[in-house]
Amino acid sequence: MTRIVEVATARLIRPLHTPFVTALRRTDHVLSVAVRVTDADGTTGYGEAPQIWRVTGESMVGIEECVQGPLATALLGRAVDDEQAPLVHRWLAGAVAANTGARAATEVAVLDLLARRAGRTLAASVGGTADELGCDLTIAAQVDDPSAELLAPGFTTAKVKVGLDPADVQRVIRIQEQSGEGVRIRIDANQAWDVSTTVAAVDAWQAAGVALDLIEQPLPAHDLAGHAELRRRLSVPVMLDESVFSVHDLRRAIEAEAADLVNIKLAKCGGIYAALEIAREARKAELGVMVGSMMESELGLAAAAAVSAAVAPDQTHDLDAAWWSIDPSDLGTPYRDGRFVISPTPGLTRAVERISESLGPWRVATG
Numbered sequence: 001m002t003r004i005v006e007v008a009t010a011r012l013i014r015p016l017h018t019p020f021v022t023a024l025r026r027t028d029h030v031l032s033v034a035v036r037v038t039d040a041d042g043t044t045g046y047g048e049a050p051q052i053w054r055v056t057g058e059s060m061v062g063i064e065e066c067v068q069g070p071l072a073t074a075l076l077g078r079a080v081d082d083e084q085a086p087l088v089h090r091w092l093a094g095a096v097a098a099n100t101g102a103r104a105a106t107e108v109a110v111l112d113l114l115a116r117r118a119g120r121t122l123a124a125s126v127g128g129t130a131d132e133l134g135c136d137l138t139i140a141a142q143v144d145d146p147s148a149e150l151l152a153p154g155f156t157t158a159k160v161k162v163g164l165d166p167a168d169v170q171r172v173i174r175i176q177e178q179s180g181e182g183v184r185i186r187i188d189a190n191q192a193w194d195v196s197t198t199v200a201a202v203d204a205w206q207a208a209g210v211a212l213d214l215i216e217q218p219l220p221a222h223d224l225a226g227h228a229e230l231r232r233r234l235s236v237p238v239m240l241d242e243s244v245f246s247v248h249d250l251r252r253a254i255e256a257e258a259a260d261l262v263n264i265k266l267a268k269c270g271g272i273y274a275a276l277e278i279a280r281e282a283r284k285a286e287l288g289v290m291v292g293s294m295m296e297s298e299l300g301l302a303a304a305a306a307v308s309a310a311v312a313p314d315q316t317h318d319l320d321a322a323w324w325s326i327d328p329s330d331l332g333t334p335y336r337d338g339r340f341v342i343s344p345t346p347g348l349t350r351a352v353e354r355i356s357e358s359l360g361p362w363r364v365a366t367g
Ligand SMILES: [Mg+2]
Pocket: 188, 190, 216, 217, 241, 242, 263
């Protein structure tokens, strides 16, 4: 048992080597807030909350104020140990509505602290069995540089962002041709399409021999009936992302028969224990689960990988976000042969070391 004595935030800003473009946004940087918690013995733990206006609605300033205010108040002075770890997300959810990214980062920081105290990885703390995970690589929507449509060496699953360009159908066929037969293609339209556009595109890809792995969130988040119609009309699995933040959203999607798989993200659901609950509920309804992330650094991705290792060690996850802000010649990255490798060091220590030069000054919460 130990006691949380300090909560602090710092801005975490890293440039991307390639602009990240989706149907929802374009960005050149990781823009996140890092959360640090410290216990009475001086052990620390860290988490990351990304600014994502168009999905969670959270901003850097909003995340900082949320963590500095109600979340710090909910944690400061609390005694924590492994038995209480599953309760942390309830304390935080009781302190503030929405703000799922801020809550996730704060919960992860506490779980990281407990993992470090126990000398084990965060993945092992939450029941993870794998030490490396299959990982796709995103190909941004409407990239200006055609060489960026080539999959980086080692990756065998491309997640192609579509929805901005009427020529997307031909573009995906070209990407499959350039990548070769061994490469699987995932499609993510980030809510930009309608039923008829989706059906026509999938028909064209299948006719052209594209190895389609799944299609992610083609329709607006609220349109569960439309996604259910797509499942009836298409033979390719439909994955929901923006439609499912919480376990309640997932139950509605299951009820509507709107999904074959769900993309679980810490910044949407509010933390690791919420993610584990969504995964359990999905499994009960025989849905596939995949773990993804927002545009985040290695810190957020290391936390997402811990969840991946616990809920679906054999799945190919969407854990490439940190690849966008690392030097491709850097041999110390967690990406190896198209897989995400979990560092064997305690908690998230390795990830924190690797992003430390991207952190601004720490601001300590007074609660
Ligand atoms: Mg998505």
